[in-house]
Amino acid sequence: MAKQRGRGMASVNYPTGMNLGGDPSQALIHATTTGSFVVTLSSVDLGQGLKTIMAQICAETLGIPTDNVIVDTADTDTGPHCMGTFASRGTHRIGNAIIMAAKEARAVLLEVAAEELEVNAADLETDGKGNIQIKGSPGKSISVLETALAAHFKHGRTISGRGIFLQPRSYPEPETGRMTPATCYAHACTVAEVEVDTETGEVAVLSLKSAYEVGRALNPRMVEQQIVGGAWMGISHALYETTEPYYPDRAHGPVDFNEYLMPGPGDLPKFENVVIERPAPDGPYGAKGVGEMTANSPIPAIANAIYDAVGVRIDSLPITPEKVLRALKAQAA
Amino acid sequence: MLEYSSKYFAEERNQSLHEVGVERPRSDVQGHVTGRTQFYADRNFPGLLHLKMVRSPHHHARIKSIDVSKALKVPGVVRVLTAADIPSNIYTILCLIQVEPNDEPVLAFDKVRYKGEQIVAVLADSQRAAREGAARVKVVYEPLPAVFDVEEALKPGAPLVNEYHGRNWFTYEGHHCRRVRHGDVEKAFAAADHVIEEKYQSSPIEHAPTETTGCIVVPDSNDRFTCYSNTQALYFTLDNSALILKSPFHKLRLVGGTVGGGFGGKVDVIVEPIAFLAAMLARRPVKYEFSREEEMQVSSPRAAERIYIKDGVMNDGRIIARKVRLYVDAGAYSRHSPYGTTKAAAHMPGPYTIPNVWVDSHCVYTNRTPSSAMRGFGVTIGDFALEVQMDKLARLIGMDPMEFRILNAYRDGDLKAHGKETTGAALVECIQAAAQLADWPIGERYKAMSSQRKGA
Incomplete structure (x- = not known):
């Protein structure tokens, strides 16, 4: 009876978005009188930070500070259509819709600024701090605020834009399965180190060391949150969770968090993560969907590490202490 | 701890960005940690x-x-x-x-x-x-009489779960499953140095x-x-x-x-x-x-899946054939499972270039809580099966599991089993970066490989 260590690895890819039914999302953008920009959506922020990312994408395209962007979302009376927040599609689909809308709004913004400065709009650029200036001569400039005021009260123009991103529907070919199931793909590789207690069958995950290729990390802190949160879910799927512990038998289903087990803070391993960026040509500033994928590579990496530690294969999830002990017993027999 | 590895794909990155690529806190974080965020249930209405x-x-x-x-x-x-x-x-x-x-x-x-x-x-x-x-x-x-097992449910004489389908499976344009057919797996199995078939199973998981x-x-x-x-x-x-x-x-x-x-x-x-x-x-x-x-x-869980993977592999490490039979336990009703089952089929054979691939992906009805979408829908359990299988194959032929994956990883331009050309591949680089991070030794030849087919 001993605690035995092992390590295993797994590598995966993950598709961004669904397109087996057509996959559109829309965005509307308008400037207020004082040069704030409102992004109107019907998309849902699940807590992963969608609103923050959308504000950053809008600001990048308009050439203004993110603080000046307001995201108004999740009301079907005001927001244009969105398929929903799932399938790692939010950043990619809605982000692209916002870029399209922001480009249209930016063009009007620069036209109005050009009239105010009595120059050609093509000669203007944004300084990213809330001003519009003549390329190469920051001295001659007008603020976004002044431009918005002038648009409203002098020129009678709306600084606004409409955006949509549609991934057209792919109909799988029935005989061969030829199809376009997704747009771009993100990638990951995880090395898991585990310790298996051969007396109790319990598995402790000691460390997860992973590399993630995400296209472009639009907000690195939120990428890290997804990575760590997702890896936690991966550990949980690998070792703890199920609503039917003796599947396909329906008995013994847990009904609360006393019975439905998940790792607590003390069960967390050491995380080390590296991010690689290979921008997706069709992604907003190169971004791919990273949300779902982060749970996937830890699961088989842990299963493979268990084999490395004690020489038994558990090919059914979750890998509970009961399964490990039964396998060790069978191995000894 | 998050670090960037800028040595990969540097030439493809636009460096002149200001507002994206910047760390900003989530807009809802303060409300969440101070308990002030309003959820739907925080609304009170007279006469509720x-x-x-x-x-x-x-x-x-x-x-x-x-x-x-x-x-x-x-x-x-x-x-x-x-x-x-x-x-x-x-x-x-x-x-x-x-x-x-x-x-x-x-x-x-x-x-x-x-x-x-x-x-x-x-x-x-x-x-x-x-x-x-x-x-x-x-x-x-x-x-x-009820049926709970996906393969039992497909047998003649099994209790009929859902009369609206008239059979215990979702029908894909006349087929009893979503098919992927690429090359000729049976011919490749006959030519393979090793052929192994393994079974994988998951149980339903709650969100x-x-x-x-x-x-x-x-x-x-x-x-x-x-x-x-x-x-x-x-x-x-x-x-x-x-x-x-x-x-x-x-x-x-x-x-x-x-x-x-x-x-x-x-x-x-x-x-x-x-x-x-x-x-x-x-x-x-x-x-x-x-x-x-x-x-x-009662609410939909992640589906239980049963996956059989049969592989033909050569002593030099190349996987030449992969045959997958995949069963998604949809429970009593479709919900999102017909879509997830197709997504599962499209995901095979994983991020590897295998010239002969055969997939039958079944959406099966049983007398259990309908399953539906969950993070990694159609992919997570498939990845478990694929990557444990890859570990077994590497050990079978005596190759390092990282080198084995790098060898078989898809590259730009490779044809996928569902007929699309691979673009933007980066699996090789992820494996290389993870190897370096974990001090996992891999050979120089594999360190020099690339998704872009430079030095492959």
Whole structure:
């Protein structure tokens, strides 16, 4: 009876978005009188930070500070259509819709600024701090605020834009399965180190060391949150969770968090993560969907590490202490 | 700890970005940690009614009779809803993208097909009265044989789960499964140095959100109805609700956007249609929220999957054939499973270039809680099976598992089994970076390989 260590690895890819039914999302953008920009959506922020990312994408395209962007979302009376927040599609689909809308709004913004400065709009650029200036001569400039005021009260123009991103529907070919199931793909590789207690069958995950290729990390802190949160879910799927512990038998289903087990803070391993960026040509500033994928590579990496530690294969999830002990017993027999 | 590795793909990165690529805190974080975020359930409306559901105690049974008279006598119970009250009772969520047939009743009437299926909704002034009313509804059942195993369900003579399909599987354009056919696997198996077949299995998994699924529907003064919901997809919910209620679309409004954990569990449209109808009939605000037990045992989990993988591999490390039989346990109804099953087929054979691939991906109906979308839908369990299989193959031929994967990893320009050309590949680089991070030794030849076919 001993605690035995092992390590295993797994590598995966993950598709961004669904397109087996057509996959559109829309965005509307308008400037207020004082040069704030409102992004109107019907998309849902699940807590992963969608609103923050959308504000950053809008600001990048308009050439203004993110603080000046307001995201108004999740009301079907005001927001244009969105398929929903799932399938790692939010950043990619809605982000692209916002870029399209922001480009249209930016063009009007620069036209109005050009009239105010009595120059050609093509000669203007944004300084990213809330001003519009003549390329190469920051001295001659007008603020976004002044431009918005002038648009409203002098020129009678709306600084606004409409955006949509549609991934057209792919109909799988029935005989061969030829199809376009997704747009771009993100990638990951995880090395898991585990310790298996051969007396109790319990598995402790000691460390997860992973590399993630995400296209472009639009907000690195939120990428890290997804990575760590997702890896936690991966550990949980690998070792703890199920609503039917003796599947396909329906008995013994847990009904609360006393019975439905998940790792607590003390069960967390050491995380080390590296991010690689290979921008997706069709992604907003190169971004791919990273949300779902982060749970996937830890699961088989842990299963493979268990084999490395004690020489038994558990090919059914979750890998509970009961399964490990039964396998060790069978191995000894 | 997050670090960037800038040595890969540097030439493809635009460095002149200002607002993206910058760390900013999530907009909702302060509200969440100070407890000030308003969730749908934090809204209070005068005259709010609570909805509790009478659920099937049987996995599969005929409903002989439903008697609600005793429930209506419970003080505080305002009314009940049965299938007869639902304008268009039989639906399927993905009818919005032309998935057929409609196969699920909003409220069961002739049969129940899983334990926990909803039959009668009880509306009352308090949660307690609603629960008590639900307990007094008398349903007489005739239990039927049930089937719980995906392969048993496909056998001739298995109990028929869902009459709307007429068989225990979803039909894909005339086929009993979603197929992928690429090359000739049988010929390749005959030529392979090793052929192994392994079986993998998962059990259903709960999304386990902090906030259970729920909504409040409020009648507005202008004959419209506003639903405050924690759905992940407002228009999916609005459109499906309108179809079920046979209501003009403009009469319904969805307000959401604050979700206490989604993970795919709030993509189904379950609580909103019945709450809309209840509010329309009672002319009062109605709240329908899942208890923790309902969230865990009645709301859709991640499907259990059974996956058989048969591989042909050469002594030099090349995988030349992969044959996959995959069974998604959809439970009693389709929900999002026909789509997830196709996604699972498209994901095979994983991020590797294998010249001969054969996939049969089955969406199977059984007498259990319908499964549906969850983080990694159609992919997570497949990745478990694929990557354990890859470990077994590497050990079988005596190769390092990282080098084995780098050798077989897809490269730009490679044809995938579903017929698309690979672009933007980066698996090789992820493996190299993980090897370096974990001090996992790999050979120089493998360190020099690239997804871009330079030095391959």
